[in-house]
Amino acid sequence: VQALFFGLGSDGTVGANKASVKIIGESTDLFAQGYFQYDSKKSGAVTVSHLRFGPEPIRSTYLVEDADFVACHQFGLLGRTKILEHAKKGATFLLNAPYGPTEIWDHLPADVQRLLRDKEIDFWVIDALAVADEAGMGSRINTVMQPCFFQLAGILPPAEAISRIKGFVEKTYAKRGEAIIARNFAAIDHSLERLAHVTLGAVADDLPAATLVADGRPDFVARVTARLMAGEGDQLPVSAMPADGTFPSGTTKYEKRAIAQMIPVWDQAICIDCGKCAMVCPHATIRMKVFPTAAVEGAPPEFLHKEFRSRELPDHRLTIQVAPDDCTGCGVCVDVCPAKSKTDTSHKAINMEPVAAHRDVERVRWDFFQSIPPLDRSLIAHDTVKGSQVLEPLFEFSGACGGCGETPYLRLATQLFGDRMIVANATGCSSIYGANLPTTPWTVNAEGRGPAWNNSLFEDNAEFGLGMRLALDAQTDHARRLVEKLAPALGTEMVDGLLGATQDTEADIVLQRERVDRLRQALEQVDGPLASDARHLLALAGDLVRRGVWIIGGDGWAYDIGFGGLDQVLSSGRNVNILVLDTEVYSNTGGQSSKATPRGAVAKFAAAGKGTAKKDLGAIARSYGNVYVAQISMGANDLQTTKALLEAEAWPGPSLVIAYSTCIAHGIDMSKSMTHQKDAVKSGYWPLYRYRPSETEDGKPFKLDSNAPSIPIADFVATETRFAVLQRTQPERAAELAALAQADADERWRYYEQLADVERTVPHIHRPDPEIVPEVESDAGYRYEREGDGA
């Protein structure tokens, strides 16, 4: 028996199939084989389980090509992924769908209908989501689908199969408590009741075949990206690959994964224009635009907008819009929305609704929304939440988990500086969702400007970014020397303007870009002996505009594997911005303990709860004096987050921003990700501060941005499974570690309060140090004569 199962990462399909292989291998005389295909997308990626069973030893290689049994655990995959293509004639097909046996046929894509008929498939349907939901399992449908497989495949007698499945559930969830087991049992018991046979209908010739890639796609996307997405990468010729490995950015928007079951829907009557929903969205799928009233002329009637309340921008409208096919349905936006209906406080300005009822109209709205040009960046204050969210994000629709705590920081950074960012990205979650071949969430604005991005190794990312900085600085120096040399041809005014420009603010940078445009025009005209220099400068002119290097990675990189280099780069005095997305654990590789893991948390390699305290990375950086250091948490204080990123970018020396990032590894309800961050700060678990080596209003570099702790650490950590599991399994050790953690937090808070009072006596040097450049003339300095060299 050969079986194929199509699921989505996180729906439990792979886990259930692994269990099935074990059950069959252990309780029958059959041989069993299982192979599981999945990619590096954090959520919503297709998983394929290949299972084989039989009385003879199985020597087949892994992929199943003629399946006796095919299951599709996600209705949305139908028509987007080749599923029935792999079924034998007469095979059994099990589909999870939100439609009953009589309705389902008319909701199938035409090519699926055709395959079902051509292959004479035995077709079964179940609304597994409904069963799981009723059993209190949320969207985890694995224990619903598994009994259906055993029922239809007939490998074990049905009663024995159910008993084996339950035994497995009991073993797996023993440590997680009775309630979890009871819910799984309920789901198992009700699954077969809802399994229904479907009579094949006629093929509807008028239903369009599903398209995988959105319209309007560029040539490369059509030729390469789309085929990779369709799983046809093996068939592409090598010549289709970019010779230098550079992939076009901004391609996630062509994916249209449509994985959400529920999406946020806007009620403009209640909205208070705060921008918080857009601020926290991990996938940049809920957006805010402000535009002149005239912009909605010609809008489709479905398009929603409201008055924008602003004295500076009268006669402007505001729209909050979801991208319905890109949203993952995580619900974080709704959780943070502060605007509630006066008559029904459960109704907010945005509310999660079933996607089926809203997708079509939201697609129309999204299309028009996209056609409205973004507001001029100079018309709005960037250092406010509302203002920042009117700016265009240049990081969108990544493959990060629903509710990801990391991605909102990246998206916000691209809104503030995206058109001049160069990113060195350490290996980890952010390098995976940051360039999840074949698509890239980093994108460009209408002028074609956007972040340049690269990933080197886990262990050298800080050095990699420092190299980018040194290269940019060298190119800028070279370009400036050429400008000086070309002064006779360019004229004093242009030369002085270019070389004397301050580039501290974004407005300064816009002016410098205009000067560079005029320079380029002038260079085109240069001939005679300076013509060759002019051509050279044409290639380097862009380097006269300041760009920001961002060195980005997780705590596994920053606290552990890349720490030696990070420390070296901090000590260099160079103008780099380091952003640490701190999930306190190696999230990408499955939850190994890092030096950022807090005391008492359970992680891999810390099965008994980590005994030592979280490393104080900020203190290490502050000890250099000339490093800007901020500890931030968007959910706790989105305004402080925004200010910290702006200050870090503006500081001409090294900056380190440590961003608290909630993660599925913490064992929390990810739809409450931002509320959880607020509690972390309230308890003193994650204090907020900014250490500013620049001149400050009051001469005090250390600014404490959160209030004195008001709830015990223990109350906060009890809400995370990684801590709670230790309280259940080793209550004494948990209590001991919790007491130490509380003492640490108390001591730290007292220390921070003292630190906030300290004035600096001598200002820090913030120009980059000359010494990182190897001396050209070794006689220039002091040389000691080492014995043994005989010198």
Add this chain to the structure above:
Amino acid sequence: VQALFFGLGSDGTVGANKASVKIIGESTDLFAQGYFQYDSKKSGAVTVSHLRFGPEPIRSTYLVEDADFVACHQFGLLGRTKILEHAKKGATFLLNAPYGPTEIWDHLPADVQRLLRDKEIDFWVIDALAVADEAGMGSRINTVMQPCFFQLAGILPPAEAISRIKGFVEKTYAKRGEAIIARNFAAIDHSLERLAHVTLGAVADDLPAATLVADGRPDFVARVTARLMAGEGDQLPVSAMPADGTFPSGTTKYEKRAIAQMIPVWDQAICIDCGKCAMVCPHATIRMKVFPTAAVEGAPPEFLHKEFRSRELPDHRLTIQVAPDDCTGCGVCVDVCPAKSKTDTSHKAINMEPVAAHRDVERVRWDFFQSIPPLDRSLIAHDTVKGSQVLEPLFEFSGACGGCGETPYLRLATQLFGDRMIVANATGCSSIYGANLPTTPWTVNAEGRGPAWNNSLFEDNAEFGLGMRLALDAQTDHARRLVEKLAPALGTEMVDGLLGATQDTEADIVLQRERVDRLRQALEQVDGPLASDARHLLALAGDLVRRGVWIIGGDGWAYDIGFGGLDQVLSSGRNVNILVLDTEVYSNTGGQSSKATPRGAVAKFAAAGKGTAKKDLGAIARSYGNVYVAQISMGANDLQTTKALLEAEAWPGPSLVIAYSTCIAHGIDMSKSMTHQKDAVKSGYWPLYRYRPSETEDGKPFKLDSNAPSIPIADFVATETRFAVLQRTQPERAAELAALAQADADERWRYYEQLADVERTVPHIHRPDPEIVPEVESDAGYRYEREGDGA
């Protein structure tokens, strides 16, 4: 013309010859070639310069085998190194010797006399040391020998040669001031006056041939080490090399380099028994022994001893003894000696005297001194300077520079714990002088116990040492389990004694060793079903005794290249002792700036003076809470140094000891190395402290061990060339950096004073954390189900 020059590292021979090659190449039509041989010994290693000049292009390979001209710049090399073996018949030989042309012949080894006669050598002699000394050049004889070479080789007219040499000196020392140049000129001008021709005498058959290796050498030393020392390594068969790369330790004592011109001589009438001379000796060549009066029965009449003033040990004598052939003559012992003659305060209890006048008698004394057994370790307090210096050093006669600031810390550590040390040594000076093939300064005591030593890579030394710790712990666990299993054969008393032993103090460890000896005897008797376990335990019995892992390296390793690993090991909670020999610069590779280099110091890659502050490694380690951290300086407080090492070893978690190590790279008078360290502490440049996570008397972990700064930082740093050179070349920048350095030091001191008042509220866990061992049962802990894994 082919010329060969034999010198010692640091005497300037190689530098002068490089200059000669340039002078001849640039000012004549001759072609020139120079090749320079030297090894990794820090001082006192032979250097050989091979020079060729001629009217035709030179295509010879490097080594000169038939020299027209041979110079021996160090009298001591004669008879120990093959020198005249490489001379042509009739060649010219120039010898630097403390004897005039009429006396010299009788001071030559017989085989040298024979070669001079057989080869009909034109023999010249000069007392270059006397000329250099008179010119104020100390022992730097290069500018004395160089004019003699030009005079005798006749390549340039003498007047032109002198003028060229002076030109070169002027260029080389331009930045170091007029005085240096004037001294060099004086040395040059007086050199030829003292050059004298020697008439060859008769070969004295009764003079013994010089021996290279001391008597009583073990077989391996005779077969392998001695031949490597004699420069015959290329002729050894591969089979002579140890198959596993393990070399015997304790072999430097067979070298007898006899490189000192002056050695310390003891005046027992003035000595006050303080032990400071032995404490500071970088080469363990001045030693203190205390012994019962009966031990001197049969002593040669030359042997000196005095009453040992001690109530606990009446009727004991004390001797301070130099090893005359191992001493480098650095003079540090005399500098620190606090006991002065009442009638002549320039006369101390030890005084530097010319070696020629004292070698013979000191050899006799040293031989007898060695025959006296060391005092029982339990009879003396280890936590005093005097007590520690009565303990036998197990690190001796290394190839470190004369006056080295690092080696006294290593020697002291071996006195305190040498018989149970396992050393992971990072690459750097300490790995070079620590295993300078063919000899090793790490040695063993009479029982054959001594440090085991290894060197892995620059970048992984901390991890290397952690691995040693984990391996030892695993072996101990295994041995303990075997003891339990063998209880029926061993009896309850023995088993309980072995497993229940505390091993906190050295006395505890001695008792445990005795238990292990009894265990071994008992195991020999075991037969029957447990015999195989007994044999297994016999191999592991030594692992029941606690051993200490020492992770050792310089600042280049600890602050830079190995810092990521060092930080990881500190965070592990494991019982390792990390000793950082902080010279504030990459000393071994020639003085590159490290993150330990202080603000304002000139180094390679910091030619304009380092602009950023020294990294605060101690603060980083203290932030973990459960790490013992000490900052020490032997010259400033030898008692605190001793206590810190003892506390670090006793603390069952990680320890970090940062030891201020004066170095030739600082540009100071190395004979005043320890006095300089005292000034560093007085100025607040190097505060002393101990951070103790263990329970302390007053509940305060941070103990400040030095007084408030009493001299300005600027006054202190002005005494080091690495700072002074910047004051001369870039006074404004030097002043700016000095102001910042003073502000940093002031802030740090205020912070330390506060820190010293802080009490700890909750004691730190100091048992090792279990988490570093990978979990065997992955279901044991909390597992989160990562999306994308599909689990």
